[in-house]
Amino acid sequence: MKLLWLQSGGCGGCTQSLLCAEPRPLFDELRDAGIEFVWHPALSLESGDAALQILEDCAEGRLSFDVLCIEGAMLRGPNGSGKFHLMAGSGRPMTEWVERLARHARWVFAIGSCTAYGGFSASTPGNPLEACGLQFDTDEPGGLLGKGFQSNGGLPVVNIAGCPVHPGWVVDTLEKLAFEGLAASDLDAYGRPLLYADQLVHHGCSRNEFYEFKASAEKQSDLGCLMENLGCKGTQAHADCNIRPWNGSGSCLRGGFACIACTEPGFEAPGHPFQETPKLAGIPIGLPTDMPKAWFVALAALSKSATPKRVRENAVVDHPVIRPAVKKAGK
Amino acid sequence: MKRVLVGPFNRVEGDLEVSLDVDAGQVVAARVNSPLFRGFEQLLVGRVAQDALAIVPRICGICSIAQSAAAAAALASASGVQMPANGKLAQSLILATENLADHLTHFYLFFMPDFARASYVDRSWYPDVASRFAAIKGSAAPAALGARAGFFKLIGFLAGRWPHSLALQPGGSTKAMTAAERIRVLALLREFRGFLETTLLGGSLEQFSALASESALRDWAAGRAGDFPAFLNAAYDLRLESVGRAKDLFLSYGAYDLFAGGVWSPEYGETAAVDRLDPAKIAEDVSHAWLAQGEPLPPALGETVVDANKAAAYTWCKAPRYAGQVAETGALARQVVAGQPLARDLVCRHGASVTARVVARMIELATVVPAMEHWVKAIVPGDPFCNQLVLPDSGEGVGLVEAARGSLGHWLSFRRGRIDRYQIIAPTTWNFSPHDGSGQPGPLEQALIGLPAGEEAAPTIQHVVRSFDPCMVCTVH
Ligand code: SF4
Ligand code: SF4
Numbered sequence A: 001m002k003l004l005w006l007q008s009g010g011c012g013g014c015t016q017s018l019l020c021a022e023p024r025p026l027f028d029e030l031r032d033a034g035i036e037f038v039w040h041p042a043l044s045l046e047s048g049d050a051a052l053q054i055l056e057d058c059a060e061g062r063l064s065f066d067v068l069c070i071e072g073a074m075l076r077g078p079n080g081s082g083k084f085h086l087m088a089g090s091g092r093p094m095t096e097w098v099e100r101l102a103r104h105a106r107w108v109f110a111i112g113s114c115t116a117y118g119g120f121s122a123s124t125p126g127n128p129l130e131a132c133g134l135q136f137d138t139d140e141p142g143g144l145l146g147k148g149f150q151s152n153g154g155l156p157v158v159n160i161a162g163c164p165v166h167p168g169w170v171v172d173t174l175e176k177l178a179f180e181g182l183a184a185s186d187l188d189a190y191g192r193p194l195l196y197a198d199q200l201v202h203h204g205c206s207r208n209e210f211y212e213f214k215a216s217a218e219k220q221s222d223l224g225c226l227m228e229n230l231g232c233k234g235t236q237a238h239a240d241c242n243i244r245p246w247n248g249s250g251s252c253l254r255g256g257f258a259c260i261a262c263t264e265p266g267f268e269a270p271g272h273p274f275q276e277t278p279k280l281a282g283i284p285i286g287l288p289t290d291m292p293k294a295w296f297v298a299l300a301a302l303s304k305s306a307t308p309k310r311v312r313e314n315a316v317v318d319h320p321v322i323r324p325a326v327k328k329a330g331k
Numbered sequence B: 001m002k003r004v005l006v007g008p009f010n011r012v013e014g015d016l017e018v019s020l021d022v023d024a025g026q027v028v029a030a031r032v033n034s035p036l037f038r039g040f041e042q043l044l045v046g047r048v049a050q051d052a053l054a055i056v057p058r059i060c061g062i063c064s065i066a067q068s069a070a071a072a073a074a075l076a077s078a079s080g081v082q083m084p085a086n087g088k089l090a091q092s093l094i095l096a097t098e099n100l101a102d103h104l105t106h107f108y109l110f111f112m113p114d115f116a117r118a119s120y121v122d123r124s125w126y127p128d129v130a131s132r133f134a135a136i137k138g139s140a141a142p143a144a145l146g147a148r149a150g151f152f153k154l155i156g157f158l159a160g161r162w163p164h165s166l167a168l169q170p171g172g173s174t175k176a177m178t179a180a181e182r183i184r185v186l187a188l189l190r191e192f193r194g195f196l197e198t199t200l201l202g203g204s205l206e207q208f209s210a211l212a213s214e215s216a217l218r219d220w221a222a223g224r225a226g227d228f229p230a231f232l233n234a235a236y237d238l239r240l241e242s243v244g245r246a247k248d249l250f251l252s253y254g255a256y257d258l259f260a261g262g263v264w265s266p267e268y269g270e271t272a273a274v275d276r277l278d279p280a281k282i283a284e285d286v287s288h289a290w291l292a293q294g295e296p297l298p299p300a301l302g303e304t305v306v307d308a309n310k311a312a313a314y315t316w317c318k319a320p321r322y323a324g325q326v327a328e329t330g331a332l333a334r335q336v337v338a339g340q341p342l343a344r345d346l347v348c349r350h351g352a353s354v355t356a357r358v359v360a361r362m363i364e365l366a367t368v369v370p371a372m373e374h375w376v377k378a379i380v381p382g383d384p385f386c387n388q389l390v391l392p393d394s395g396e397g398v399g400l401v402e403a404a405r406g407s408l409g410h411w412l413s414f415r416r417g418r419i420d421r422y423q424i425i426a427p428t429t430w431n432f433s434p435h436d437g438s439g440q441p442g443p444l445e446q447a448l449i450g451l452p453a454g455e456e457a458a459p460t461i462q463h464v465v466r467s468f469d470p471c472m473v474c475t476v477h
Helices: A013-018 A026-032 A048-059 A094-104 A113-117 A167-179 A208-212 A293-305 A309-314 B040-044 B049-059 B064-079 B085-116 B126-133 B140-159 B179-200 B205-209 B214-221 B227-237 B331-337 B341-350 B354-378 B427-431 B443-447 B460-467
Strands: A002-007 A036-039 A067-071 A107-111 A158-160 B002-006 B017-023 B026-033 B250-252 B262-264 B282-285 B319-322 B395-403 B406-415 B418-425
Touching: A002 A048, A002 A094, A013 A167, A026 A167, A026 B140, A036 A048, A048 A094, A067 A094, A067 A113, A107 A113, A107 A167, A113 A158, A158 A167, A208 A309, B017 B460, B026 B443, B040 B049, B040 B418, B049 B064, B049 B406, B049 B418, B064 B085, B064 B395, B064 B406, B085 B126, B085 B140, B085 B179, B085 B227, B085 B354, B085 B395, B085 B460, B126 B227, B140 B179, B179 B205, B179 B227, B179 B354, B205 B354, B214 B227, B214 B341, B227 B354, B250 B331, B250 B406, B262 B331, B282 B418, B331 B341, B331 B354, B331 B406, B341 B354, B354 B460, B406 B427, B427 B443, B443 B460
Parallel strands: A002 A036, A002 A067, A067 A107, A107 A158
Antiparallel strands: B002 B017, B017 B026, B250 B262, B282 B319, B395 B406, B406 B418
8 A cells, every 4th residue: 555645734743753653663564564655755765856756646647656645734825825835846835736636546644633624724813824624624624625525445534633643543544444444434523533533532541530539630740630620621532542652651641731632623722721621600611522511510519529538639739649548458 | 057946855844945056066056945834923922821832832743842841931931930850850851852862863764865875876885874774664764763762752751742742831840750650761761772872873872972083983983883883984985074064153052951052163263162142142034035024133023924925035934143143053053062072073173064963963862861861860759840830911031942953942922911922943944044134145055055966966965954954844833
């Protein structure tokens, strides 16, 4: 399976993240799955004319490839000219290259939330960059390729959302496609592969015990649940960050900071400070996706009253001050 | 004379195009273009000041931690918050991990593949170097990727994830390391040291960092197995120690309390002191950028207003200047400013060069890893990692840090809690800056002059451009 990879209005972080793939080095992993790069801007040898020739051959259908991976937002400005991002050496807008190449791709993958939905580039007031995603404009279908777009392989754009993506999300989606194929039923309503997006970040969070008792962190570096005060959206964000670790053992929550729901369209403009939880009458506005509000309020009141001392006190310090009790055998 | 356009200039971070005026097979003038504009400075305006911590890492996927550190430092300077000892150690460890990983990625994935180009097929070193460093397929790539991923596990323990962590705060780090994690991190550092010593350098870190002159470096490298000695062997054969000189005014903000900052030039003399850096002497010129024309402004007063049809412009990059002068930044600048003997000896003999820039990255790998081992040991689990930020209603701040590629500065001001100005000067903005209003070309533009170019030319231009380890996404924010 051949991949053609291009970078547009993004930070390059998805490629950098991908290179952290584990447990096997990325190039070994892909090669053994029969996956190879036709060209990748950060990794391939060819530059200048040789690179443009490869791209031109792909865009004209002379050189076949399977998956078009695009990283970074589509910048259509200023005034629809695409001049905010010209493909170096070609004088042509990247958006034009992407449209031409997408027509010949069997599958089109949006790598990262910028490419999928527009990301930060689209969130300057008034969107002067005229940024959008490949098939979404924030949470509205549309984007550069249009809401009806289907690649030759019969799928809409596959949105491997995340800012950046976890390397495993990309590698697993590619291997699923290579070995078993991908169907529309493998994607959720925002085009995200279910293999990582049918979990919530909250699942497997090391702070779950604190969450249960609504024992909440009050300040940066506290151990408690970050939902009530510090902006955590783990109960609403679709991703498996606390099941599939980042960089060996990490996750945002394990790192001590809130999930800002970077896999969701529009995460970049939440309408409140990222590290604060907006509340109405003391109750967080963004409640867990699947929970009626009245229940949440009732349960929270109950669980708070039942919070063990250990959990309550450990929630507001940066290392446990009360250890779990040790019971003697047979008592 | 003819004009040659080189692009896409790949294996850099982001988008680069270089326009060369070539006469009789030599470059007589160069114009460096970043053909991408991202406008992060505008999107920060109007946000709550602390939101910078979530937004600025997304400027760059390869130095997101450095961006965080600059924003955190700018907010800290606006509030006066201090970091507890653990927080400072943790921040140094996190930033050093990113910077060193970047040096490693650059060497193996971005820089060395050019030595596997067919134009070198007649060189004695070619068969070994080509099979080791060929892009993607070379035997070095898996080893380097494995070492890189392993090293980044430090970040898994210290900052949750990489890139785009929110762990770095003005008052320290959100992640208080446990006693168990401290042991794991030490083990990871040992593993990384092992890779550097056996595979990259072919000798101990301490032995390498003790090398104090070019001749000592040559002696050390002679006949030695290792990926860096293999580079040195090829580089001396190609005389890259005297290729790629820019203006030789070096600038560094200083890093981790380990490398002092300042400004330095070999004209001062090899053992001369460093000029103290005066940030008030920094100004950005926009004469050749697609930005509304105006006088050069210090970043605290800077503007970024698009003028996409400006006639004299050829890039989105501004031209930062220090006291009106062109300055180079990066690992080499950091090391010569800090007075590292080998780096100074190299630039006093030949000026900045392809070889010197690569050697400086190796010096940093060899000197910073042992420092990291000390920092981890100095961490006291149980002591605080983070002091709370209390921002005034209005204020301003400056954050000056060193990213892998050099000096990174953030200048912000906020009114009623919201950002009203945010200006950024990234390392590659210095190095890949265009001509300024007085006609001075930027560092890379100068470094390319006189190089062989054209159909048959060796890939010298590739080596020079990549010796700076450019990051265009930072440049255009
Ligand atoms: S910190 Fe966030 S993800 Fe973790 S338990 Fe609390 S709400 Fe869930
Ligand atoms: S925890 Fe949330 S913010 Fe962090 S990577 Fe996962 S989805 Fe993104």
